[in-house]
Amino acid sequence: MATLGVIGTGNLGLKIAQLAIAADLEVVLSNSRGPESLTSAVAQLGERAHAATSVESAEAGDWVLLSVPLAVVGQLPRAALAGKVVLDTTNYYPSWRDGYIEVLDSGKMTTSELVQQTLPEALLVKAFANISDQHVLPLARPEGAGDRSAMPIAGDSLRAKASAAELISRLGYDTVDVGLLSESWRFEPETPASARAYFADVRTLDSGLIRVAELIAAGRSPMEVDFRDQGAPLSPERLRTLLDESPRVLTANRKTP
Incomplete structure (x- = not known):
């Protein structure tokens, strides 16, 4: 049975793990706090879920989902990730979480290019x-559903992107190939193809972003904000249009910190 390794088990990692279990995959979870901290998550996911170290998760995975803050990417098991198709969910949040990184602030590199540089032997696909x-x-949604949503992917390996697209289809989404990692800025935060595109009511997003800014100003983590929106399907055709229309949004020009 195919296996998804998950490094980082916050909200996103756990929800993708749920999709993987529903798709009859084995899931090997890991985080920075150790396997013992994942007891409740494993119990929730069921018998095909297992807790492990990040090295074990990377070694076990036919694919590896990377869902950690950018600041800790340098601590990941580089050797264990060598040759693995790694789905990189990383986004750059300057100041309050990741500090300031000049090559990202200036647009000289995309976030995933920086992650690839840090993990040079991994077959990175931003997804x-x-x-x-x-x-x-x-x-x-199941494959063939009329209201199935799409998400963009980018990567420097055609083989890795094909493998990632196969996995993502099993998880319930179509994919649109943006090109190389250097083009992945097209779906970084606050571009037209970013999170806003999936909201059923963008007013809930806008009010939530105001709360995010307030929490950051108060020195608190904005990750606790619940936008309370069930989402709206995003077709591949609509996603391609948004990607083509995307201007590059440098961090200095973002509306939220």
Whole structure:
């Protein structure tokens, strides 16, 4: 049975793990706190879920989902990830979480190019980076469904992108290939193809972003904000249009920190 390794088991990692279990995959979870901290998550997911170290998760996975803050990518098991198809969900949040990184602030590199540089032997594919974790489950649909949503992918290996697209289809989504990792800025935060595209009511997003800014100003994590929106399907055709229309949004020009 095929296996998805998950490094980072926050909201996004756990919800993608749920999709993987529903698709009859084995899931090997890991996080920075150790396998013992994942007891309740494994119990929730069922008998095909297992807790492990990040090295074990990487080694076990036919694919590996990377869902960790950018600041800790350098601590990941580089050797264990060598040759693996790694789905990179990483986004850059300067100041409050990731500090400031000049090559990203200036647009010299995309976030995933930086991750690839840090993990040079991994077969990196940027995916699941433009969708809110709260939309991952309600928008998943079987292959062939008329209201199936699409998500963009980018990567420097055609083989890795084909493999990632196969997995993502099993998880419930179509894919649109954006091209190389250097083009992945097209679905970074606050571009037209980012999280906003999946909201049923963008007013809930806008009010939530105001709350995010307030929490950051108060020195608190904005990850606790619940946007309370079940999402709306995003077709491949509509996604392609949004990607083609995307201007590059440098971090200095973002509306939220």
